[in-house]
Structures are given as structure tokens and as C-alpha cells.
Amino acid sequence: MKIVWSHRNTNCSLCKENIDKKIQRLDDTVRKGDKIRRLHYHPDCYVKHIRDWVEKHPYQRVTSNGGRPSLGLSVDESRQRQRLLANLNSLMAYYFPKNAPPLLNIQGDISSLTADDLKKFQNFTKRRERIVKSLEPLGGLPESHGGKPEATRRRIEHTSFVS
Numbered sequence: 001m002k003i004v005w006s007h008r009n010t011n012c013s014l015c016k017e018n019i020d021k022k023i024q025r026l027d028d029t030v031r032k033g034d035k036i037r038r039l040h041y042h043p044d045c046y047v048k049h050i051r052d053w054v055e056k057h058p059y060q061r062v063t064s065n066g067g068r069p070s071l072g073l074s075v076d077e078s079r080q081r082q083r084l085l086a087n088l089n090s091l092m093a094y095y096f097p098k099n100a101p102p103l104l105n106i107q108g109d110i111s112s113l114t115a116d117d118l119k120k121f122q123n124f125t126k127r128r129e130r131i132v133k134s135l136e137p138l139g140g141l142p143e144s145h146g147g148k149p150e151a152t153r154r155r156i157e158h159t160s161f162v163s
């Protein structure tokens with residue numbers, strides 16, 4: 001997947017409308033057997049496509065674990081972890097709502113923040129850090145929130161030998 005400037009008229013593979021020249025376009029290729037299909041998208045269409053997918057496929061904890069490495073948590077720890085993750089998600093949803101401009105614009109330089117924004121930013125950071133810290137002994141921050149891949153977060157289980 002790459003972003004290019006459109007130099008010719010093409011059709012968006014999602015909305016089927018024309019992608020005009022001189023606007024950004026997302027290009028992708030899909031291999032089907034030995035045929036390569038080229039796909040083009042309006043960036044906005046692709047973003048919508050991802051959002052629609054997420055809406056149709058809400059995150060679900062796989063009880064059977066689907067072959068993914070287990071975090072090795074007890075039922076209680078696992079419950080605690082889920083609660084913390086729910087808190088983290090609502091914190092993120094509050095500061096970075098999906099269908100509205102973010103409460104915080106942290107793309108820019110922190111020094112350019114107003115006093116009010118700085119307060120919001122510190123509040124957000126403090127709350128996020130508290131959750132991150134509590135998550136540390138419980139499998140750590142998930143990859144989707146910027147944590148390390150799950151396999152490396154796996155808690156080492158100590159087998160106790162009873163003699």
C-alpha cells in the first residue's frame with residue numbers, strides 16, 4: 001500500500017467514482033494466483049472502509065486464544081486487565097473521539113499548547129500513565145495501544161515442583 005499523486009484518471013476500487021488527477025490516491029496490489037490486480041482508492045474511502053470494518057468486527061476476546069500466545073494470567077488478573085483496558089479505551093475515546101475533532105491535538109509542538117490545553121494534556125498523560133503502570137504486571141500494554149508484541153509480553157510461568 002502506498003500513497004501517490006494521481007497522474008491520470010482512475011476509478012476508486014471502493015466507491016467506484018473517478019479519482020481525479022492531481023489528488024492523493026492510495027495504491028495497492030493484490031496477488032491472485034499469478035495475476036496481480038492493482039487497486040486504487042480515495043484515501044477517505046479507505047479510512048471509511050477501515051472504520052466500517054472495525055464497526056462490523058468489534059474487538060472480541062478469543063477465549064480459546066486462537067493459537068495466540070497466552071499472557072499466562074489467572075482469571076482474576078485477566079478480569080483486572082480487561083477492566084484496565086476498558087478504562088484505557090474510554091480514556092482514548094474521550095480525548096480522541098472517532099467522529100469529532102480530538103480534544104487534544106498532540107501532533108504539534110507541546111510548547112504551542114495553550115495553558116488550558118496543556119492542563120488537558122497533563123491530565124490525559126497522568127491518567128494514561130496510571131493505567132499503563134497498572135497494566136505492567138498484567139501483561140503490559142497491548143500492541144494496539146503502542147505496547148510491545150504480545151509474545152514478548154508473555155508472563156513467564158514458573159512451574160512449582162512439589163516434592
Ligand SMILES: [Zn+2]
Nearest residue numbers: 012015042045
Ligand atoms: Zn472512493
